[in-house]
Structures are given as C-alpha cells and as structure tokens.
Amino acid sequence: MKLIDKTIVAKKMPIRLVRNTILKGLFFLATTFGLLVLGILLYRIFAQGIGYLDWDFFQNFASRRPEEAGIKAALIGSIWLMIVVAPVALLLGLGTAIYLEEYAKKNWFTSFIKLNISNLAGVPSIIFGLLGLTIFVRALALDRSVLAAGLTMSLLVLPVIIVAAQEAIRSVPRELREASYGMGATKWQTIVRVVLPAAIPGILTGSILALSRAVGETAPLVVVGIPMFIAFLPKNVFDTFTVLPMQIYxxxxxxxxxxQSVAAAGILVLLFLLIFMNSIAVFIRNKFQKRY
Amino acid sequence: MRVQQAQYSIREMIQERKQKKRIQIERFIPSILSLTAAVSILTTLGIVFTLIFETITFFKEVSVSEFFTADKWYPFAEAASYGVMPLVLGTLKITMIAALVAVPIGLATAIYLSEYASEKTRRVIKPILEILAGVPTIVYGFFALTFVTPVLRSIFPSLEMFNALSPGLVVGIMITPMIASLSEDALVSVPRTMREGALALGSTKLEVTLKVVLPAAISGIVASIVLALSRAIGETMIVSVAGGSTPSLNMDVTTSIQTMTAYIVQVSTGDAGYGTTIYYSIYAVGMTLFLFTLVMNLLAQYISRKVREEY
Incomplete structure (x- = not known):
C-alpha cells in the first residue's frame, strides 16, 4: 500500500519552497524596518540640530530668540532630577526586592505585592503625573519643586528597579548563602556581605536603565506643572526647575x-546623555557581572 | 579537658552573640524592608483614591450620563459640554493605526529573529530594537511632527497639519520593539523537539513556523500585543505634539484629533485654575484612561498565565 503519493509531493514541492523563500524575505524586510526608522530619525535630528549645537547652547538659558536659546537650565535641571530620583528609587526598590526575594513568605500578601508591581509597571506615565500633582504638589505642598517632580518620577521607575534587583538577587547561587550560614553568619549579615556584593552589578545596570527612563520621560512632569521656560538654576530641592524633555517639548x-532646529539640538543633548548612561550600564554589565 | 573547655567557650560565644545588639537588629530588618515593599502598594492606592475622589468631585458638577453619552467635548466653550466619547475615539484611532503598523512588523521581526536569523544577525538586530524602545517619546513626537507629517502631506495633500495618521504610525513604530521582543521570547520558548518533529515529517521552515511554532506560542504573542496596545493607549507626548487638540466624533484619520492623554496635557499646560471644573475633568479623563489600561494589563496577565501550555 502506498501511503504517500510521491508525484503529488513532488508537484507541490517547488511552490512550498518558493513560499518559504518569499516569506523569509518579507520577515527580513520587516526586521530591517526598525533599522531604517532609527537611521532616518537619527539622521534627521543630527542634520537639523548640529548647527545649533555650540558652546553658547550650553551656556545660555531659554530665550524667545532661537539663535540665543540655550539648554543650560534644562540640562542642570535633569541632573537635579537624577539626584533626587536615584537614591529614593534605589533605596525603595532594593528594599522591596530584598524583602520579596529573601524574607517574604509564600502567602497572599506576597503574591498581592507581586501582582501590584507588575500592574504598576503598566500604568501610563501620565497617571503618575496626576498622582504627583495631587499628593506631592497639592497635599504635601511641595509645589512645582525638584522634590515633587523627583518623588513622582521615583514612583514611576520603582517597578523597573524592583524587577531588575529581584532578578539580580535571584541569580546569586544558593551555595554562596549556604556557605555564609555555615560560617555562622546571620541572615542579614549574609544578605549585606554576600548576596548584595554579588548582585550589585545587575542591580546597578537595571537602576541606570531605569534612571535613563526617568530622564527621558515628559508626560508626568507636564501634569505636575514643571515650567517650560525658566531663566535660573535651582538652588535646592525646593526650588522649581525644568528638564531636557520639557524644554524640547x-x-x-x-x-x-x-x-524646530533648536529642538533638534536639544534632542541631540538628551540622546547623548542617554547614550552616556546606557554605556555605563553596559560597561558595568560586561565588566563586573559574574556568571555562576 | 581542653576539648571540654573549647566546647564550653563555643556555647558561651553563641550566648554572647545572641545578646549583642546587632542580633536584635536582625528581627527588625524584615519589618523595615516590608515597609519599603508597602510603598508600591501605597502608590497603587494613591493612584486609585486620587482618581476616585477627584472624579467624584467632577461628577458633582457634571452628570455621569453627560460624561458618557454627550457627543461633544467642549470644556473651554461658554456652554461647556463634557462628553468623553470624542476623546476615547481619538485614543482608539491612534491605537488602531498603531496596531496596523506594529502587529505585522513586530510579529514578522519576532519570527525572523527566532526562526531564521543567524546568531550573528541577532546580535546586531536586538540592540537596535533595544535602542528604538529606549528613545524618549518626546523625540518620537518631534519625529512625527517634523518628518512623518510633511512626508504624508506630500503624498496626501488633503491631510491636515495635525492629524491621527502621523502620530498613529509613529506610536506603532514605538511599540513595535515591544511586540517583537516579547513575541520572540514566546517563540524561543517553544521546545526544539516540536520543530524537529515537524521538520522530520518533511515540512518547510515556513510550515514549521506557521503551523507548529506560532500556535504553540500564541498565548505569549497575544499577551505581548495586548500589553503593547495598552502602552499605545497611554502614550502621551507623540499625540500631544502631532495629533492636535480637536476632539471629534468621526472616523476620519486625516483631521485633527485629541486623545485622552493629550487633553490632560492641554489642561496641564493651559491656565485653568485649581478647583475649576476643567481642573477636575482631567481626573475623570485620567480615570477612564486608567481603567482602559488596567483591564488590558489584567487581560494580558490572564492570557499568559491561564492559556500557557506546559511542555
């Protein structure tokens, strides 16, 4: 009995192979689409903005005249924002991650926290702006300060840092902990002296990436009410300020x-800052991360 | 004798250690850490209660039925009308256009990377996708306004300066890397043995991909699409910069629109004072937006958890 009719198979084979090749080509084209868009985007911004990117651009405040407009207040403001976001988000994120990975029991409360974190990561950033406006700007009367904006941004990037820190802590092998306990160390000593040093490259990489998200984010700060036109630098965290994305907007x-060209120049500064931060993250990942 | 002494001193050491203060600290650490974990819950509660309370204040001035059934969103007009539908429709237009761009391209990219690409190609493409995913949205907004809109206008002269098409396309570009990388994860996690079984039966690579791998990974793929669309719904800067500020209740994508997010931005950058109806309206709109994304995020989690096939 012939189970397979070879003539039919042979007849259909060419078309099946052609279909395979065509679709493979289409899949490849779709893949290069991203490359193409990124290329056009960078080229356009570079060509438009490079002319305005000179020393004066970093020295001047915002101005009504495009040739005099500068990015000083926004660049310094973005650094101020980082100074608030980095410690707050890192402390809260690391604390939560240690709690979830090392202490939390498997009960409804723990799974509720985990569900909550993954849902927070999906909340649109503009909603965090509404939270910041109500709680930090109005209720706590921090007004439109560096602190109010920084706390809002900290809450926004918190889920990202928690997840990154959790993964880093989880990747520290059990044997290291057991060895530490075997030497008579307590749990907290083990965490501080064994687990965290081993996990710190992963935690730092994730945190820098989260921080670069905070630097590029605009929507929450618009809602919080951060001004877009400002001609002075903040003296402390209670002063008002502006940041790069707001200035670009x-x-x-x-x-x-x-x-438009001034905006392109501003975008170049923002992109350079982000590339710089990302390279540090990649450097830490490649240089210090151990594989167990 | 010396052995006994040693044992005694070890016991003594343990006793001594237990009395030290740092061992006492040990007991407080979990509670301190659980406080930091509580911040994430407080954030959620803060969001929910903020939105609920301010929305209730809004509904004291504007009736619920007007909010859901009125067909005009004219908060700045003399006879103000607060019908949220035009804003919702603006958001849905953007999301639909974005989906038309991002789903085919993102899925095709995922298939190419997981089934066809060599390790070398993958090492080039994946960082590029990561960069695309990390570009700040204000940069995409600038790109939409100064490049995509003029290009589209040279093709379709009837296109308005502010329209739904251009920001929709760019939002699609923005969420493409998300669909690509999450779907690729789903495809890669399909076990090799299933592919090899199908190949051994004489299938071409395309048939293996479409008839074996895709169906096996479908829950992960659908979840990635739902998540990406939820991101598109909440996207703010691209639509604020390039979408315009004219809420309208039609299916035209060539005219100026306004999304829920863009309205919140318009009020925030305008001079509507604290305590006015317009001020509270951004919370009602924010609540609507929050519910949309919450439902989609829960749906994505449900799909990837319940429909997941175990191999």
Missing part, C-alpha cells in the same frame, strides 16, 4: 521654523 510646539 516647548521648542517643538513653537510655530517658528527655527525653533
């Missing part, structure tokens, strides 16, 4: 053609 939404 302001320039982008102006009708004059020249401000």
């Amino acid at each position: 302001n320039w982008t939404s102006r009708p004059q053609e020249e401000f």
